[in-house]
Amino acid sequence: MKIIKAIYNFIVGDMVILIGVALAVTVLALINNVGALAPLKGFSGPFLIIAVLASLVATLSREAFSS
Amino acid sequence: MQWVVATAAFLASAVEFVEAFTIVLVVGVTVNWRSALLGALAAAATLALLVATLGVALVQWVPIDALRLVIGVLLLLFGLKWLKNAIMRYAGLKARHDEEAIYEENRAQLRARGAVDASASRFDLFGFLLSYKSVLLEGLEVAFIVITFGLSAATSTVSRSEGITSAALGALLAGLLVILVGAFVRIPLAKVPENTLKFVVGIMLTTFGTFWTGEAFSVVWPLSDVFLLILAAIYLVAAFSLIVWLKRVKKQQRAQVIENQSAPTTVQRQEVNP
Numbered sequence: 001m002k003i004i005k006a007i008y009n010f011i012v013g014d015m016v017i018l019i020g021v022a023l024a025v026t027v028l029a030l031i032n033n034v035g036a037l038a039p040l041k042g043f044s045g046p047f048l049i050i051a052v053l054a055s056l057v058a059t060l061s062r063e064a065f066s067s
Numbered sequence: 068m069q070w071v072v073a074t075a076a077f078l079a080s081a082v083e084f085v086e087a088f089t090i091v092l093v094v095g096v097t098v099n100w101r102s103a104l105l106g107a108l109a110a111a112a113t114l115a116l117l118v119a120t121l122g123v124a125l126v127q128w129v130p131i132d133a134l135r136l137v138i139g140v141l142l143l144l145f146g147l148k149w150l151k152n153a154i155m156r157y158a159g160l161k162a163r164h165d166e167e168a169i170y171e172e173n174r175a176q177l178r179a180r181g182a183v184d185a186s187a188s189r190f191d192l193f194g195f196l197l198s199y200k201s202v203l204l205e206g207l208e209v210a211f212i213v214i215t216f217g218l219s220a221a222t223s224t225v226s227r228s229e230g231i232t233s234a235a236l237g238a239l240l241a242g243l244l245v246i247l248v249g250a251f252v253r254i255p256l257a258k259v260p261e262n263t264l265k266f267v268v269g270i271m272l273t274t275f276g277t278f279w280t281g282e283a284f285s286v287v288w289p290l291s292d293v294f295l296l297i298l299a300a301i302y303l304v305a306a307f308s309l310i311v312w313l314k315r316v317k318k319q320q321r322a323q324v325i326e327n328q329s330a331p332t333t334v335q336r337q338e339v340n341p
Contacts, residue, residue: 017147048277
């Protein structure tokens with residue numbers, strides 16, 4: 001458990017960023033691999049940028065309003 | 068010597084070398100040069116081993132998309148963490164941790180005690196890994212460029228080895244040029260304030276992370292590698308907007324605290340003088 005926590009703190013140390021990036025990657029993987037979602041492939045790039053920005057806004061909002 | 072192949076490999080490799088060198092440079096300036104250079108050397112050794120064992124088959128055996136995804140996601144996580152902390156420092160939500168002053172203080176104390184100052188060259192795992200994976204990924208891309216350009220140049224009159232040698236020479240020249248230019252940029256960069264550097268590193272890591280993660284999912288970025296600059300500009304604008312917004316939020320919170328503190332005083336005064 002200690003090792004996992006150390007790795008988590010070393011790599012990211014922020015649950016909001018981790019969840020945001022993991023969600024973005026999952027959605028991109030689905031768009032890339034599920035046939036029904038193939039028409040959305042063209043939006044993968046903008047989606048990734050928006051997801052990254054949304055993660056940043058979410059984590060900063062949490063810090064600003066929790067204090 | 069195939070000049071067309073050498074020039075094409077030079078130009079394509081220069082872009083990759085610039086990307087790798089930028090990250091080594093910022094790791095060197097923000098973490099320390101020992102970790103940055105050790106990471107770059109370890110990546111170069113891994114690359115040499117891969118090229119020596121796999122040779123031309125490297126193009127078929129190394130899953131470049133999987134590698135891009137892993138490195139891209141890691142860079143995104145590192146980058147967002149750095150960017151978040153830098154934005155919070157600029158907005159006043161976090162104390163500006165002036166490491167340079169602390170470092171100078173530690174050095175002065177060590178000197179006073181007559182001890183050897185090892186903090187400047189202390190090995191840092193974060194810096195090492197950041198430098199290692201960036202150089203490995205970009206180095207692999209250079210290897211791919213050399214092999215594909217070299218092989219595509221092979222015709223009935225030009226042998227495969229001649230094509231690859233020409234492409235390799237072009238790439239080598241690009242690498243040397245980027246290192247030379249970087250060596251000159253290193254000194255002025257060291258004078259930039261710590262939080263500014265961390266902010267820029269955060270923007271850059273997030274930019275590269277987004278770019279490589281996108282490429283791993285077959286995203287075709289407009290203008291190819293030039294889109295890195297556009298991405299950096301998007302994140303820069305967003306980061307500045309967030310700083311302005313957070314400063315305003317902090318101001319409002321402070322005003323509310325002052326208002327809450329002054330309210331009971333008014334009530335108390337009214338009780339004394341009805």
